Amino acid sequence: MKLDLITLAGNKFSEEVYEVQLPTQSGPIAVFPGHQPLITLMKTGVISVRRKKGDADSDLEVFAASGGVAEVTPEAVKVLIDEAEHSDEIAEDIAIEALRKAEEMKARARDSLEIEKAQMLIDRYAVRIKVAGLRRHKRR
Numbered sequence: 621m622k623l624d625l626i627t628l629a630g631n632k633f634s635e636e637v638y639e640v641q642l643p644t645q646s647g648p649i650a651v652f653p654g655h656q657p658l659i660t661l662m663k664t665g666v667i668s669v670r671r672k673k674g675d676a677d678s679d680l681e682v683f684a685a686s687g688g689v690a691e692v693t694p695e696a697v698k699v700l701i702d703e704a705e706h707s708d709e710i711a712e713d714i715a716i717e718a719l720r721k722a723e724e725m726k727a728r729a730r731d732s733l734e735i736e737k738a739q740m741l742i743d744r745y746a747v748r749i750k751v752a753g754l755r756r757h758k759r760r
Contacts, residue, residue: 621636621637621638621651621652621653621655621694621695621696621697622634622635622636622637622695622696622697623635623636623637623640623669623696623697623699624696624697624698624699625667625683625699625701625704626698626699626700626701627701627702627703627704628702628703629703632683632704632706633669633681633683633704633706635671636671637669637670637671638652638653638670638671638672638673638675639651639652639668639669639670640667640668640669640670640697640699641666641667641668641669642660642662642667642690642697642699643662643663643664643665643666643667643685644660644661644662644663644690645660645661645662645663646660648665651692651697653694653695654694655692655693655694655697656692656694657692657693657694658690658691658692659689659690659691659692660689660690660692661688661689662685662687662688662689662690662699662701663687664685664686664687664740664743664744664747665685665747666682666683666684666685666747666750666751666754667682667683667685667699667704668680668681668682668683669681669682669683680754681706681707682706682707682751682754683704683705683706683707683751684703684704684705684707684710684744684747684748684750684751685699685701685703685704685705685747686701686702686703686704686743686744686747687701687702687703688700688701688702689701703744705748705751707751707752707754710748710751710752711752712748712749712752712753715745715748715749715752716745716749718741718745718748719742719745719746719749722738722741722742722745723738723742725737725738725741726738726739726742
């Protein structure tokens with residue numbers, strides 16, 4: 621099936637794949653060729669891509685993703701999201717520092733809007749750190 625991963629910056633990934641794991645508002649789902657049609661909201665999380673049926677979990681391509689929507693048909697998956705970073709694009713030390721600053725921002729927040737904004741940043745950088753960790757594990 622064809623996977624199109626489209627961000628605000630443009631097309632991030634467009635290839636034939638065997639499986640896509642998506643972080644949806646209802647929980648994580650795995651999509652395979654022939655999947656029932658579906659439109660679902662995405663949440664901040666990890667998108668995993670298995671290119672071929674026999675690929676091991678250690679061969680998965682992983683992306684840190686935030687926000688958006690996914691459209692699934694039996695032949696294709698189209699994911700429209702705000703941001704997606706491939707594991708190779710993430711500088712873990714920068715993400716760790718950004719997470720620390722977001723946590724400080726939340727601790728200093730004076731109202732619910734500031735708390736919500738800080739929490740969104742915390743979620744975003746926590747996912748980036750997770751994806752960077754998956755890359756490290758893959759390289760071992």
